[in-house]
Amino acid sequence: MVYLLRKAGMKQTFSLVWILILVTLAVLPWLPVWLGYAFSVAALVILALLFIAIIKELTELDEKLKQGEQVEYDYRKLELSALSLGKPVKQLIDLLRELSRQNNGLKARMSEVEHASLQVIESAQQVSYNVQAQSDSTNSTAAAILEMSQSLQQVAEKIKATFELSSLTQQDSEQGKVHLIQLKKEIEAVKQDADITQVQMSELDGLAESVAQMSKTIQDISAQTNLLALNASIEAARAGDLGRGFAVVADEVRALADRSSQAANQITNNVQQVLEKSHLVNESMKLVAERSGGCLDTAEQTENALNCMHSRAQEVQAEMQIISANTEQQNMANQEISEHVERVVQGARANAEVAEQAQAIANHLKTLTQNGG
Amino acid sequence: MIFDLTYISIAIASLILGLLLVLFIVRKTKKVRHKQIVGIQFILLIRDLITSTQKHRGWSAAYARGDQSVLGDLNALKQNMKHTSSRLEHNFPVTEFERWESYQDHWGRLSAHSEQLTLENTVKQHTQIVSNLLFLLEDIAEHYHLTVEHLSDFPNVGLLWRELLHVAEYIGQSRALGTGIATQQFCSSVEKIKLGFLHQKISEIANGTFNQLEQQKSKADSFTVSQKVSQAKQQIGQFCQIIKQELIDAEKIELDSKQYFSMATDAIQVINDIFDTEVNQIKDHFSR
Numbered sequence: 001m002v003y004l005l006r007k008a009g010m011k012q013t014f015s016l017v018w019i020l021i022l023v024t025l026a027v028l029p030w031l032p033v034w035l036g037y038a039f040s041v042a043a044l045v046i047l048a049l050l051f052i053a054i055i056k057e058l059t060e061l062d063e064k065l066k067q068g069e070q071v072e073y074d075y076r077k078l079e080l081s082a083l084s085l086g087k088p089v090k091q092l093i094d095l096l097r098e099l100s101r102q103n104n105g106l107k108a109r110m111s112e113v114e115h116a117s118l119q120v121i122e123s124a125q126q127v128s129y130n131v132q133a134q135s136d137s138t139n140s141t142a143a144a145i146l147e148m149s150q151s152l153q154q155v156a157e158k159i160k161a162t163f164e165l166s167s168l169t170q171q172d173s174e175q176g177k178v179h180l181i182q183l184k185k186e187i188e189a190v191k192q193d194a195d196i197t198q199v200q201m202s203e204l205d206g207l208a209e210s211v212a213q214m215s216k217t218i219q220d221i222s223a224q225t226n227l228l229a230l231n232a233s234i235e236a237a238r239a240g241d242l243g244r245g246f247a248v249v250a251d252e253v254r255a256l257a258d259r260s261s262q263a264a265n266q267i268t269n270n271v272q273q274v275l276e277k278s279h280l281v282n283e284s285m286k287l288v289a290e291r292s293g294g295c296l297d298t299a300e301q302t303e304n305a306l307n308c309m310h311s312r313a314q315e316v317q318a319e320m321q322i323i324s325a326n327t328e329q330q331n332m333a334n335q336e337i338s339e340h341v342e343r344v345v346q347g348a349r350a351n352a353e354v355a356e357q358a359q360a361i362a363n364h365l366k367t368l369t370q371n372g373g
Numbered sequence: 374m375i376f377d378l379t380y381i382s383i384a385i386a387s388l389i390l391g392l393l394l395v396l397f398i399v400r401k402t403k404k405v406r407h408k409q410i411v412g413i414q415f416i417l418l419i420r421d422l423i424t425s426t427q428k429h430r431g432w433s434a435a436y437a438r439g440d441q442s443v444l445g446d447l448n449a450l451k452q453n454m455k456h457t458s459s460r461l462e463h464n465f466p467v468t469e470f471e472r473w474e475s476y477q478d479h480w481g482r483l484s485a486h487s488e489q490l491t492l493e494n495t496v497k498q499h500t501q502i503v504s505n506l507l508f509l510l511e512d513i514a515e516h517y518h519l520t521v522e523h524l525s526d527f528p529n530v531g532l533l534w535r536e537l538l539h540v541a542e543y544i545g546q547s548r549a550l551g552t553g554i555a556t557q558q559f560c561s562s563v564e565k566i567k568l569g570f571l572h573q574k575i576s577e578i579a580n581g582t583f584n585q586l587e588q589q590k591s592k593a594d595s596f597t598v599s600q601k602v603s604q605a606k607q608q609i610g611q612f613c614q615i616i617k618q619e620l621i622d623a624e625k626i627e628l629d630s631k632q633y634f635s636m637a638t639d640a641i642q643v644i645n646d647i648f649d650t651e652v653n654q655i656k657d658h659f660s661r
Binding site: 004007013016019020023027035079081093097101111115119123 | 518
């Protein structure tokens with residue numbers, strides 16, 4: 001009966017059964033009673049078989065629908081159109097078909113979402129890796145800046161020390177200048193003293209020459225005295241014994257004249273030597289005066305050099321002040337950069353966390369879509 | 374005598390009933406076969422319409438990218454599609470299907486304004502229409518008893534109306550998307566996701582379909598179909614590899630757009646060849 005139902009169709013099979021029943025009822029009055037009963041029983045049996053067939057088809061439909069999950073809700077695999085259950089099953093197939101398509105569409109969307117979430121995971125991992133690398137680099141930069149800042153601090157300290165040394169040098173050069181001025185004054189005093197000594201030596205020369213003149217006069221006097229004593233001796237000899245006493249005096253006078261002459265000679269010699277020495281002293285004093293002049297020139301040059309040094313030291317100090325100020329500014333800028341870099345590091349850390357969260361969300365999304373699929 | 378008449382009448386009634394039963398069975402079988410033959414013609418026309426819509430999508434995308442030269446082809450294709458629609462409405466009861474009304478409505482609006490749409494929108498609209506036509510084709514196949522319940526000699530007939538055409542459609546979508554990417558030599562992250570999804574779907578559905586076609590061969594299956602399936606497997610495998618290596622994973626895209634378009638078209642062609650061969654085998658089966 002199931003075969004008949006499927007091959008001929010439910011409508012046709014029912015038509016045939018009704019025809020059979022109608023024919024039986026029409027011919028019943030002319031039939032023997034037993035045959036009438038027989039036809040009625042046969043008709044009832046056929047009807048019962050038909051209902052049993054329909055129930056079988058319904059049972060099969062129920063079983064096939066239960067298989068839905070096994071065939072992934074692909075209604076084609078259920079082969080429902082093979083069942084002969086008329087319009088209701090056809091409508092059910094239509095409904096199943098649409099549901100199956102919607103299911104496939106949703107699956108495709110889920111699959112696309114899963115695929116997209118995988119891409120998001122990859123992107124998040126890449127971002128996380130990049131952010132980590134950025135964070136590492138920034139940390140290194142921060143450390144380098146810190147080191148640079150410390151180094152700059154040392155440079156600033158050194159500049160300060162150098163500035164102090166430069167100030168001390170300036171003070172020393174000022175003190176040297178004062179000493180040099182004093183030295184110059186003293187050299188000038190020496191020169192003046194040398195000039196005075198030279199003048200006095202000239203005066204001394206004059207006096208020595210007058211002494212030499214006086215000594216010559218004494219020598220002349222001594223020669224005349226000697227001549228007189230000789231004349232006296234001659235006269236005493238002439239006088240004989242009377243002149244003997246006189247002759248002794250004359251000899252004594254002659255001896256005195258000789259001694260005076262010798263003393264005068266010695267004075268002349270000594271004066272000559274004094275003059276020579278005085279000349280030498282005079283020459284030396286001239287040299288002292290000249291050298292004092294040279295010393296003064298050198299002192300002036302030294303003073304100029306010291307002045308120059310002083311002004312240069314002032315310039316160096318000014319430059320040092322500028323460098324110190326710049327270094328201070330640079331140090332402050334470095335500190336600021338360091339703070340910014342620290343903020344960048346914090347931002348990078350936050351980004352890494354966000355990327356990790358994105359990755360976790362994408363993973364969750366993937367899990368959801370997998371469960372949903 | 375009455376007894377004899379009774380038996381004779383019973384015999385005649387039983388004979389009439391038996392004949393009626395046989396008549397019903399034969400009539401229904403013939404009706405089903407006739408519907409199947411009509412259904413095949415119907416499906417081939419719908420398939421033509423699908424192919425034309427896919428072409429229209431490609432040319433509209435090219436036009437949206439600024440290629441004015443395709444305007445003539447687009448207009449000619451519109452006329453061709455109009456003619457196919459007219460044939461469908463005159464020769465087949467296509468208007469009985471809800472999806473046809475939906476197609477007519479959507480296509481009517483799209484064809485009037487397709488030149489003004491953006492690239493993304495035109496591709497989206499065409500893809501929706503193709504999807505609707507694919508479902509229509511499947512509905513027709515079921516309505517005309519072109520299912521495995523009525524064609525037990527063709528255990529893979531269901532694959533023809535759904536999976537095989539879907540693989541061709543996914544390849545068509547990746548052709549439209551990939552040609553644009555190859556032309557611009559740049560693939561955005563969203564395009565990568567779309568291409569990656571299409572690559573995954575093509576691989577999954579094509580492998581599943583080809584394996585089933587190889588495992589459950591129809592009685593009428595010839596060596597040609599097996600050969601075509603093997604060729605299609607190889608060609609689609611290569612095409613998928615190109616998508617992955619040259620478009621998705623490539624740091625710099627150097628693939629020639631025309632070469633890619635040609636590869637995709639060849640891949641669609643091998644699918645269409647399998648479809649045509651299987652349909653011809655069904656036709657031969659009906660003519661026996």
